[in-house]
Amino acid sequence: MGQLDNKVALVTGATTGIGLASAKRLAVEGAHVFVTGRRKPELDAAVAEIRTAAGDRVTGVASDVSKHDDLDALFAAIEQFGRGLDIVHANAGGGELAALEEITPQMLDHTFGINVAGTVFTVQKALPLLNAGATIVLTGSTSATDGTPNFSVYAATKAAIRSFGRTWAAELAQRGIRVNTIVPGPTNTPGLAQLAPTPEDAPGLLGMIASGVPLGRLGEPDEIANAVLFLASSQSSFMTGGEIFVDGGVRQI
Template sequence: MAELDSRTALVTGGTSGIGLAVVRRFVAEGAHVVVTGRNQGKLDAVKAELGDAVTPVRGDISSLDDLDAVFGVIAKRGAGLDIVFANAGGGEFAALEDVTWKHFTDTFEANVGGTVFTVQKALPLLNPGASIVLTGSNIDVKGSPSFSVYAASKAAIRSFARSWAAELVGRGVRVNSIAPGPIATPGLSGLAAEPSQAEALLGNLAAGVPMQRLGTPEEIAEAVLYLASPRSSFVTGAELYVDGGASQI
């Protein structure tokens, strides 16, 4: 029997990178996965790959109307939610003197606001024993030049995991966060100012990891599966660092 047989999961930002790897892993373990993303073409590609095991719903987590539509689809399925992987978000470099109000609000609306209201709107649909996993980052305990707003948004995610774990423990709902280091995804390459600089950026990031390489989305997916599954039944309020030792050594 697969680990997630008969379970229903929501993965936000599930059309590429870590999110897509988690969708694939959950499906392989028997879950039905509701997948969100902003790009309809990418959602269609996920559906074409995984078929009836997924329900794609276009939506931006920074839009309350879009979130209402997503959870309307989930409610209509009638199976509730056993797993919420609140993964959508992003960021970009900006030195302190270059931070604009738009840069700040865009980052916090997606990473912080989007996570808050994704989880809030999921609450009425959570089944007993549900697991919530938030995507943080190992940058929440590190200093990183020109990445301060993003880092602060991920520190908020760590705080949410602790507070919501305490708040929801009485319902039998677990809340944990995953803290990846640099992972080989299109989003990471996209942080380079120019496409020609992407290789150098990735090389510099890998050099800062004790294991001397970038992680893969599939490695993060294995860690998310652990937190989402009954294997972590006595784990809540935790942050799991999957970063090749970058935050620990």
């Protein structure tokens, strides 16, 4: 018996990193997990990896959360599955480094389109399918509360996510739906490595970031996924509107 037997979950941005680890963890615990990603080859590889770990409890849907037509197709597929939704992990997101003078309208629109609008409309379009007692997990970031130079656009989107989590928790409480935010610290994902100017620079960047973590290392996606499972399961039944920091002490010490 798993913690999530007979549950149906959605994890967006699940082709790599935290999203993939979370989707796999939820599936291993018994949920049937719908996973999304923008690039079909990477999505197919993620689905294959989850199947290896958890059997056939996974459905991949190529989808870009910043595109309404894609979201409509995604939720049509979930509705056709016929069991509603018990867990939504709105995880899709990304960002890039840019100093204030380097920010362009295109950069702003792109990052807010995925991280903010994508999260809003993922959750909004999920509402009609949410079963009683459903849980929503948002992916935040420690950058929402610090002042990392050259990362202001991404940080602003994650500050918005934190605000959404509080407000939506209040709005949805009468339906018995809980909303919480997972706040990863620096995590060993392809997305973090891609912040380096070149692939050759990535090890140096990751080492520098790790040196600023009190535990002296980067987090691993599986460690974040363990906390996502807690928020997605009945183990966190008296928790809503909150945050769980899985950050190696970055914001705590």
